[in-house]
Amino acid sequence: MYGALSNGCGSLTAAxxxxxxxxxxxxxxxxxxxxxxxxxGEISNFTDHRxxxxxxxxxxxxxxIRAVMFRREAAGLRFRPSDGMRVTVFGRVDxxxxxxxxxxxxxxxxxxxxxxxxxxxxxxxxxxxxxGLFDAARKxxxxxxxxxxxxxxxPTGAAVRDIMNILGRRYPSADILLYPSLVQGNEAPSDIxxxxxxxxxxxxxxxxxxxxxxxxxxxxxxxxxxEVVRAVAACRIPTISAVGHETDWTLSDFAADLRAPTxxxxxxxxxxxxxxxxxxxxxxxDSAINxxxxxxxxxRKELDRFxxxxxxxxxxxxxxxxxxxxxxxxxxxxxxxxxxxxxxxHALQKASASLDALSPLSTLARGxxxxxxxxxxxxxxxxxxxxxxxxxxxxxxxxxGSVRACAEKIDLNKKKQLSKKER
Numbered sequence: 194m195y196g197a198l199s200n201g202c203g204s205l206t207a208a209x210x211x212x213x214x215x216x217x218x219x220x221x222x223x224x225x226x227x228x229x230x231x232x233x234g235e236i237s238n239f240t241d242h243r244x245x246x247x248x249x250x251x252x253x254x255x256x257x258i259r260a261v262m263f264r265r266e267a268a269g270l271r272f273r274p275s276d277g278m279r280v281t282v283f284g285r286v287d288x289x290x291x292x293x294x295x296x297x298x299x300x301x302x303x304x305x306x307x308x309x310x311x312x313x314x315x316x317x318x319x320x321x322x323x324x325g326l327f328d329a330a331r332k333x334x335x336x337x338x339x340x341x342x343x344x345x346x347x348p349t350g351a352a353v354r355d356i357m358n359i360l361g362r363r364y365p366s367a368d369i370l371l372y373p374s375l376v377q378g379n380e381a382p383s384d385i386x387x388x389x390x391x392x393x394x395x396x397x398x399x400x401x402x403x404x405x406x407x408x409x410x411x412x413x414x415x416x417x418x419x420e421v422v423r424a425v426a427a428c429r430i431p432t433i434s435a436v437g438h439e440t441d442w443t444l445s446d447f448a449a450d451l452r453a454p455t456x457x458x459x460x461x462x463x464x465x466x467x468x469x470x471x472x473x474x475x476x477x478x479d480s481a482i483n484x485x486x487x488x489x490x491x492x493r494k495e496l497d498r499f500x501x502x503x504x505x506x507x508x509x510x511x512x513x514x515x516x517x518x519x520x521x522x523x524x525x526x527x528x529x530x531x532x533x534x535x536x537x538x539h540a541l542q543k544a545s546a547s548l549d550a551l552s553p554l555s556t557l558a559r560g561x562x563x564x565x566x567x568x569x570x571x572x573x574x575x576x577x578x579x580x581x582x583x584x585x586x587x588x589x590x591x592x593x594g595s596v597r598a599c600a601e602k603i604d605l606n607k608k609k610q611l612s613k614k615e616r
Contacts, residue, residue, distance in 0.1 A: 221288055229285065230283070233282075233305065234280070235251070236277065236278045239276050245263075247262040249274065258297055259294060262299040262300075272312040282297065282301065283299070310417075327448060336400055341369075341370060342370070343372065343397060343401040344357075344371045345372045346371075346435075350376065351406050363467055381415035385415060386420045386423075389421070389428055393424075393428040393430060403432065403435065404436040405437070407437045423448075432450050433449060433459045433463055438455060554592065557591060558592045565587070566588070583603055586600075587599075
């Protein structure tokens with residue numbers, strides 16, 4: 194046994210732990226059956242380390258084995274492992290010498306039961322749903338009469354022929370812009386997403402159709418990738434998803450503004466039918482003509498009603514009535530004017546009498562005179578005898594003329610003189 198080595202003198206020398214682990218590792222590494230193994234089991238104690246390595250235990254009903262999947266291999270997984278998931282792994286058995294345990298070094302991993310693609314589909318759907326990419330509130334309305342229609346699909350597939358034929362038949366006035374794209378294979382997701390982003394960035398169409406014909410889940414899986422789904426959700430113009438057959442549902446269907454069951458149906462949903470439009474226009478034209486006829490009919494009845502009126506049959510009657518009304522109005526105007534004039538004359542006479550009563554001429558006519566003195570071509574009215582001195586020349590104005598006089602003697606009121614002495 195490797196653990197009891199002879200030193201040549203009949204005694205035994207013990208092996209170190211490292212030597213024992215090295216020996217076991219060499220034994221395992223020499224066994225070709227342990228270098229390429231497929232193992233099926235249930236994941237437990239799963240750890241997604243921040244280094245990118247995956248650590249877990251693979252178990253069944255009776256036993257378990259430790260396993261590790263290094264970052265380089267783990268980066269290629271298209272699903273997220275978790276506890277309780279049944280998987281089939283491919284790898285090798287080796288010894289982790291530091292811990293003295295053997296374990297599985299996993300290179301490939303595939304889920305059992307639901308399948309790798311289906312699991313990836315469900316996991317990505319849950320993630321994007323939580324982000325709100327599939328919310329109905331985000332959906333844009335498909336334009337009713339688009340002038341430009343964008344198409345992202347394979348230029349050689351049956352889908353593009355169906356779309357072109359139906360668009361040309363139903364709505365030939367629209368321009369169709371095709372962005373040729375791969376729709377299957379590893380390069381398809383980036384190609385499809387690039388075409389969708391091009392239409393969005395350039396606002397090159399009023400509505401965008403993307404998709405392909407039917408196929409297996411693997412054939413359609415480009416439209417289930419995160420890159421394509423995010424491009425559809427971020428597109429600034431309305432989108433119609435046309436992937437596969439009616440029973441095929443991809444994540445791009447959920448992100449699009451409208452899902453069509455087939456590419457042909459997408460073309461029908463994108464544009465109106467020319468024949469239906471022509472029929473509708475014809476119907477609207479008939480309705481307009483009937484409306485005009487009805488209007489003319491009503492106007493004709495109204496015209497006939499006016500034409501049958503007495504004034505229209507005998508217009509002189511209307512003229513006579515208007516002349517009579519005019520004469521009556523003239524009489525009222527004349528009467529009113531005369532009354533106003535008499536009232537104004539009476540008011541004028543009354544005001545004139547009031548003015549005459551206040552006029553100085555009236556006072557003079559009653560025997561009074563106005564005395565004034567002229568000096569420097571100005572007349573000074575004299576109201577008191579004390580304002581005149583003996584020898585002053587004054588003028589006396591009477592009602593019928595004036596008299597110039599010279600003051601010979603001034604006689605003042607004695608009461609007034611006493612009052613002056615008192616002051």
